[in-house]
Amino acid sequence: MSRIVYVNGEYLPEEEAKISVFDRGFLMADGVYEVTSVLEGRLVDFAGHMARLKRSLAELDMAMPVTDAELEAIHRRMVADNGIEEGLVYMQITRGAADRDFAYPEGATPSLVLFTQKKALIDSAAAKAGLRVATLPDLRWKRRDIKTVQLLAPSMAKMAAKAQGKDDAWMVDEDGFVTEGSSNNAYIVTKAGTIVTRHLSNDILHGITRKAVLSFAREAQMKVEERPFTVAEAQDAAEAFITSASSFVTPVVEIDGTALGDGAPGPVARRLREIYVAESRKAAV
CATH class of the missing domain: 3.30.470.10 (Aminotransferase class 4, branched-chain amino acid transferase, N-terminal domain)
Known part of the structure; x- marks a missing residue:
């Protein structure tokens, strides 16, 4: 049918x-x-x-x-x-x-x-194994805050990452800072345990899942910083993850060939995914 x-x-x-x-x-x-x-x-x-x-x-x-x-x-x-x-x-x-x-x-x-x-959103293979991402130049227009249907640049980035044998792409601006993933918002967790993600502006999509996850993180007494971070800082992080409506919270375990932590999904990403799924089940309409 x-x-x-x-x-x-x-x-x-x-x-x-x-x-x-x-x-x-x-x-x-x-x-x-x-x-x-x-x-x-x-x-x-x-x-x-x-x-x-x-x-x-x-x-x-x-x-x-x-x-x-x-x-x-x-x-x-x-x-x-x-x-x-x-x-x-x-x-x-x-x-x-x-x-x-x-x-x-x-x-x-x-x-x-x-x-x-x-789509199986909860029982996700990507969430269990984590994603391997490649970083690529951000070729998109300057109004990424508008959720338009012009998705060719992120599609090209995703395909370029797949050509390298990776799962997804993180896009990087001309100053060397990560903007976001090809279809998701990007985060790192520092070795001190702070969640870092780029602040809202015209440079990134104002993610609905992002907003919810950051709210849950703060409620759980996790420290959050909204600021740019470089690829080098990301590679040196304890862990990383992405958020989107189609993937919820999904760990990132490798960036440009550099494994994060022990190369497995980290505890912060796992906990935030648990919280997000539980809260979404309660609040869904």
Whole structure:
């Protein structure tokens, strides 16, 4: 049985889903997206994802195509129709279809698309073994705080890392500081036990999972510093990890061939993952 997807008011088998060839998401990457994780058939951090969606739309002067209540109802139906007990709901909003022009079209109707993916989020092989990452130059544009659909640069980074036999990439700015992973926020844990992650700015995505994890860390009396860190500092760290809606908290055990600690997932990352999963199960809606 094929997935049911949502396209502009219709719930369709994925084979029947269509978007105009003139949609600006296709022509210009003129669109934004969000990914909400699903645990036990319920939505995790949904309010946070919707708040970031509205911010992204506002930054691009793009209209919200439906009301908040309608968007939540669509998410819930997508979860139910596709039998998602554990997995992800992807949502994309574009400026809509219009004749090709760099100027924003007047009167275009935004396009709204949602689809689901079943995925084992809790019983994760990556979380058990840890990730090996390669560092690569950050080639993205300067508004990484907007969650746009223009993902070619991080896709290239991920493929370059895989070509080196690694699991993922950490991107590095022109000053030598790590910005974030190809599809996640990046952290290190110093030998003194401090969690370090880059501060919020236009240089990184304002991760919803990041916000929750840092809050849980502080509640657990862990020390947190939001500041840039270099590749060398990361390689000298006791441990490292990433966060995202699709991976929760996942340890990093190697950076550019240098093993961290004993080369196995560290205690801070493991504990934060336990806390995040437990709290998400309680708070999911």
